[in-house]
Amino acid sequence: MGLLVEYSLKEGQSDAQERALRDLVAGLREEGTEGFSYTGYATDDPARFIGLFEFEDDAAKQRFLDSRAFAAYRDGAKARFTAPPGSTPIRRVASTRD
Numbered sequence: 001m002g003l004l005v006e007y008s009l010k011e012g013q014s015d016a017q018e019r020a021l022r023d024l025v026a027g028l029r030e031e032g033t034e035g036f037s038y039t040g041y042a043t044d045d046p047a048r049f050i051g052l053f054e055f056e057d058d059a060a061k062q063r064f065l066d067s068r069a070f071a072a073y074r075d076g077a078k079a080r081f082t083a084p085p086g087s088t089p090i091r092r093v094a095s096t097r098d
Helices: 014-031 058-066 068-080
Strands: 002-008 036-042 048-055 086-090
Touching (some): 014 048, 014 068, 036 058, 048 058, 058 068
């Protein structure tokens, strides 16, 4: 199971978003939480970022949601975003990753 997340940023917040995403990933690695992956992407539009989540199962998704790293990221998000992120459930069909 997966989730495609689209972030719309306030003007001038792209550098802060990049730092926040790097901190999120570093925090998740430090916590050692397993069962999911997250990749954040910048686009050519500095106000638009995309995140790709993949979860092994619902328990892994909950571990992510309960992580300290996500809590810290979420707490700082309001200052960066124009609105809450939009999300679309996705399902992997094919990948070169596995």
